[in-house]
Amino acid sequence: MKILKITPLLLLLAVFFTSCSSVRVASDYDREANFGNYGSYAFFKPGIDKADISDLDKKRILRAIEVEMEKKGFTKSEDPDLLVSIFTKTNENINIYQGGNPYWGYGWGWSPWYWGSGFNTVNRTSEGTLYIDLIDSEGKELVWQGMGTAALASEVNKKQERINEIVAKIMEKYPPGIE
Secondary structure, eight states: OHHHHHHHHHHHHHHHHHHHHOEEEEEEEOTTOOGGGOOEEEEOHHHHHTSOSOHHHHHHHHHHHHHHHHHTTOEEOSSOSEEEEEEEEEEEEEEEEEOOOTTTTSSTTOOTTOOSOOOEEEEEEEEEEEEEEEEETTTTEEEEEEEEEEEOOOSHHHHHHHHHHHHHHHHTTOSTTOO
């Protein structure tokens, strides 16, 4: 009988923890671009400078992108095939959970001394969206864009780990058509 009481709690915790770690990703690309022609990259400083985040977070993101580009066989170059730029957006989500006595005022469970509506909790989470743009260096045209949205890590020592996870999930979509 105890197992029946514990199982729903464990399922709820599992759903909560997996939803916190999830990264929602999407990508779009120029259907006429030949992605096999790209083998080198460089960061597009004017675009990166416009990103509205701290310089430390920019460094974290760029390090994570370097790792993923290297995994895909790209080399960093002074004369690149692709320029890499980033853009970020953040949102604060406020969730209010209202709980209470489902029997308040009705039949069994009603008590004239019970005046409250149970419990209320407020949960604030910051959610960020990272866009990674790959720009053809010759034509200066966007050829691929990946986007990832996820809850942000608030602890400094977990930021790099979270950014690595987000960038890796986004870059799984590159090159297009291989999924």
